[in-house]
Amino acid sequence: MYTLYGYPKTRSVRVAWALEEIGLPYEYKLIDLKQGQHLSDDYKAVSPSAKIPVLATPEGTLSESxxxxxYLAERHGMQEFIxxxxxxxxxxYEEMMLFxxxxxxxxxxxxxxxxxxLPExxxxxxMHGVSAWEFQxxxxxxxxxxxxxxxxxxxMFTMADVIAGHILAWAKGSKLAIDFQNISDYAQRVLSREAYERAWRGEMSHLPAQ
Amino acid sequence: MYTLYGYPKTRSVRVAWALEEIGLPYEYKLIDLKQGQHLSDDYKAVSPSAKIPVLATPEGTLSESxxxxxYLAERHGMQEFIxxxxxxxxxxYEEMMLFxxxxxxxxxxxxxxxxxxLPExxxxxxMHGVSAWEFQxxxxxxxxxxxxxxxxxxxMFTMADVIAGHILAWAKGSKLAIDFQNISDYAQRVLSREAYERAWRGEMSHLPAQ
Incomplete structure (x- = not known):
């Protein structure tokens, strides 16, 4: 059984999405960023760089979404997803992931x-303007x-679509313009997958009640 | 036979280094960045994003060093290098490459x-100071x-060492401080490999005479 350390609206949704696509059960551990839990000694024992997501596997922990x-697709994808x-x-595929x-x-x-x-x-x-220019x-x-x-x-839907889909959702959420029809259509296509919805709803359900 | 499109003192040395480690012959095509050759129509037919390096293979072109x-290690490495x-x-390995x-x-x-x-x-x-801070x-x-x-x-020496070694050489060349003994020793270890020297000397030999 895998354990995913994450927090809603971060890159951990990518891993949750991949797990949902493949249909793997997993335990979810919320690392409460708002309470600084990623900086705790307990979490640093899991993730020395204090980053999320981390996936704990029977062989050790992995970072970098x-x-x-x-890895998940290669281990469990059965010639799907990669x-x-x-x-x-x-x-x-690797070229696309790196791009x-x-x-x-x-x-x-x-x-x-x-x-x-970043620290204030x-x-x-x-850099806001430069980032918008570089994004375009x-x-x-x-x-x-x-x-x-x-x-x-x-x-073929692959794990590179999980990464691309999430980047585009994040960009939209950051009010960056996406004025290319093929990209808007693509984002719509991948972000309407049920596994993505299960992933982000699942993460949200772990948030403490306000 | 592979064709590497590159220019000295850029990321193309990573690909040349990998080819030299594996011992694969390759053709080298200098894309003269100083003359803006990467923006020419001829090169855009090879690399639509005008980036180097590009490796032309019998199956198509690849970018992202x-x-x-x-890819080269997987195809030809014979269980070495990856x-x-x-x-x-x-x-x-993938986690390290992404980090x-x-x-x-x-x-x-x-x-x-x-x-x-960037354009002026x-x-x-x-950003010079912020970059130095983020690098540390x-x-x-x-x-x-x-x-x-x-x-x-x-x-085990892997292709991730090619990438790490080049980043450290580049950082040094950019006057960024590397005050960690294990990293300095490591950089020395990988950058003294003969294949690296053959790679950068090979690239330099293609520069037009001044």
């Missing part, structure tokens, strides 16, 4: 960093990579 | 972006991940 979802290792399609995490996500993350996630002394308000540049590249495909690796 | 080196797909060690490209590299890249790589209107001098934070995490290991995935 894109690595975790790839192209065969060693194939050219798998290389394109998504290092190009498309970084401006969204920079916007969050310079709004609330390191935040620059001017990455989005243009993404639109051309996606083209008329149903999913980011062609016509 | 970390994806390319993983842990077995589906193993927990492979998941740790390296999305955490350790981003501050180094941000420093370059806000020094010369988007550059912020204040990521370096602290990296020092604890590395611990006393010889390589980033334990005692």
């Amino acid at each position: 894109a690595a975790i979802v790839t 192209p065969e290792p060693g194939s050219f399609s798998r290389a394109k 998504l995490t290092s190009e498309l996500e970084q401006p969204v993350w920079n916007l969050a960093k310079h709004t609330f996630a 002394s390191q935040r620059l308000e001017e 540049r990455a989005l243009r590249v993404f639109a051309s990579m996606l083209g008329g495909n149903e999913f980011v690796c062609g016509n | 970390a994806a390319i080196v993983t 842990p077995e797909p589906g193993s927990f060690s492979r998941a740790k 390296l490209t999305s955490e350790l590299e981003q501050p180094v890249w941000n420093l370059a972006k806000h020094t010369f790589a 209107s988007q550059r912020l001098e204040e 934070r990521a370096l602290r995490v990296f020092a604890s991940m590395l611990g006393g290991n010889e390589f980033v995935c334990g005692n």
Whole structure:
């Protein structure tokens, strides 16, 4: 049984989504970011860098959401959700994962960093505009990579769609414009999957009552 | 035969290094960034996003250096350079690759972006200090991940060391401080490999005479 350490409206929903797609049962441990629980000694024993999500597996803990979802698909996906290792399609999947995490996500993350996630002394308000500009540049590249495909690796839903879908949902939530029809249609397509809804509802259900 | 599109002192050295480690012959095509050759129509037909490196393979082109080196190891590494797909060690390799490209590299890249790589209107001098601060934070995490290991995935040299080694060389070249003994020793260990020297010397030999 896996244990997912997470918090609603963070990257942990990606892992919950992957678990729901595959149909794996898991225990969910809420790490209450608002109470600073990620900085506690108990959590640091699980995650030395104090990051979420972390997936505890029988063999040890894993961080980095894109690595975790790839691992889950490889272990349990039964040739769904990820192209065969060693194939050219798998290389394109890895290319997409790296583009998504290092190009498309970084401006969204920079916007969050310079709004609330960095210590106040390191935040620059001017980075809001730069982040929006960089996001549009990455989005243009993404639109051309996606083209008329149903999913980011062609016509097969893969774990790269979990990452892309979440980045686009996060960008929308951060009021970043997405003015490419193929991307809006794509976001609609992946974010309407039942497994995504089960994932974020599941996370929300662990929040303490107000 | 592979064709590597690159330019000295860029991320293309990672791919050249991986090719040299495995011992694969390759053709090298210099894309003269100083002459704006990456923006030419000819190159855009190879790389729509105008990025380097690109590896042309018999099945199509690949971008994203970390994806390319993983692909090369999987195709030709003969159980060297990368842990077995589906193993927990492979998941740790992927975790490391993602940490390296999305955490350790981003501050180094941000420093370059806000020094010369972004259009002037988007550059912020204040980002130099923020980048240095973020690099130190990521370096602290990296020092604890590395611990006393010889390589980033334990005692086996993998393609993740190609990426880590290059990021550290780049950081040093950008005058970012690396005050962790285990990281300095590690950088020395991986950057003294013959394949790395062959890679960067090979790239330099393609530069037009001044």
